[in-house]
Amino acid sequence: MSDTSATARRKPGHTAGLLDIRNIIGSLLAIDGLILLLAGIFADTEEEKTGGINANLWAGLVLLVVGVAFIAWCRLRPVVVPDDYDADHDEGRPEGH
């Protein structure tokens, strides 16, 4: 969608920052992924339950990758907060979706 408006921006270049939903999703998934990864390496893998799979390790790896991907997406295509319809509004508005 077209986030670039013709109207003047009061705070040019201001990004959604921490409140960007992609940052929030990404950091939670990455933190949980890291915990599971460490549990998979150091804790009891309880393979009698999982049928011989180190479930924590693999689930942790996937979560970590997805989480980092979200944060990277946010870094690579940061959101510029639009001023065109709401003066003090500061919500994230990711481009391209």
Place this chain on the structure above:
Amino acid sequence: MSPTVEPLIVPMATLIDASFVDYLILVIYFAFVLGIGFLAKSQVSESMDFFLSGRSLPAWVTGLAFISANLGAVEIMGMSANGADFGLPAVHYFWVGAIPAMLFLGVVMMPFYYGSKVRSVPEFMLRRFGQGAHLVNAISFAVAQLLIAGVNLYLLGSIVHALLGWPLPVALIVAALIVLSYITLGGLSAAIYNEVLQFFIIVAALAPLTILGLHRVGGWNGLTDKITAAGDAGHGPPADQQLNSWPGQALSGFDSSFWSVVGIVFGLGFVLSFGYWTTNFVEVQRAMASDSISSARKTPIIGAFPKMFVPFITIIPGMIAAVLVTDIAKVKAGETVPGGSSGDGVTYNDSLILLMRDLLPNGLLGLAITGLLAAFMAGMAANISAFNTVFSYDLWADYVVKDRDDDYYLRIGRIATVAATAIAIFTATLAANFSNVMDYLQVLFGFFNAPLFATFILGMFWKRMTPTAGWVGLVSGTLSAVAVAFLSEDAFGSWSTGVIPLGGQGAAFLAASVAFVVDIALSVGVSMVTEPKPASELRGLVYSETPVEDRTDPNEATYPWYRRTVPLASIALVMVIVLNTIF
């Protein structure tokens, strides 16, 4: 409310043993939830912001929030229970009972909701039909939300009790306080952000559970072999009915396969499903928070894509539990097993929890507990915020204290939120008295939404429909459905008289259909003898009186095809037909 008190509460006997790492994942999630509310608080500037998030959220966020608001206790526990009980026919709740209605909402209904700038479905009733229909609808909606919030809170509390061993009253109050803090701190914006977050946690918890489960039973073939063996032994419905979604006699309760298909398509797919998805403001409010008509229309359509795959992580784990978890297999064989999360014996409702206990190591277990708790909280939060909007704008501002400034109604909204949460703790203890509370609720949904849908669809496409017909149709539709429930075998529990020999799904379907037909018939009859509104007042409210530019997005045509409403909806429709053909 503070997560740090958890280790201090001495756990009683629990269904599942949680360890330090499980608690850590849980605490981190709730720290995020409260953190979002705190961060979002500084953004709340005016009351429109608090209620509809200033209409600034992109379609993919509101699309995920749209289905997350529905991904609550009923969806996760109910659908895995149905999977364990009936097998694949449970997918009709998604592929027939949800997707078509969600696409219809996006393509046909949403331009009216968005274009007329109404904040709630009751407000739409006000502008189309006037105060009679508005008051009837707003009051019954507000009451229903309080009752449903209580049921969600009760389910949440009983799961906390079963999983972590906290006493039920403590679990109820702690859960209520956390839901309350994130709604009041950040408004709908925070609630929607949390719903999106929780969607990812649920998928992250249920996907490994499904994969591990399939691994343990020997893949899809191993699962079908075991279900066939159990079915042949006379445990549950015949195996071929469990392994094919059509004609689904086990689910619909009809003996004839023809009437079973008719019942599923028209009962579940049309009256109940269209009634639920197109008029339920808990859902519609999500789409209204987006930034354009185009985004609002795409909200339910984008939501339809993940929605059609939710059965794979809810129904399939249920089917796995029925052959892998000893206690559930015994229940299916007709035995009685003591214990379970209710304490009154194991039921199909326990399928998912017991499967988690048997398959997940500590760590993933914590993630799964977090996902379940988050889903149950989302249901309650959605009820409370919908109640908040309807109470402050539709009841208080229109009928009690009129014409005050935004600050006043914002304050009323916050008070209503606190009061609703307190009432929900009370209705949760009421809900604890019903052993079949979910069946009861589904009947209530059916006869509340069916007349509303009839009045809506007629009012939108027939400009002759009069204000009097609006409220007469709603009242008579609901009363006739209540009457059918009283006359059926068990739709009202022990209050039903059994004059009509139908129970369970059949009774809910009949009540909804009667409500729909009575509403349409009386609305048409009353409209013939009363005065319609002048056409000039129906702009944006009736299809034929709304200029094309009011219900279309000028930018829509400039988007590439994959960001336009109708092509997206067509893809979703084709995908769901393919899924129905395969299974």
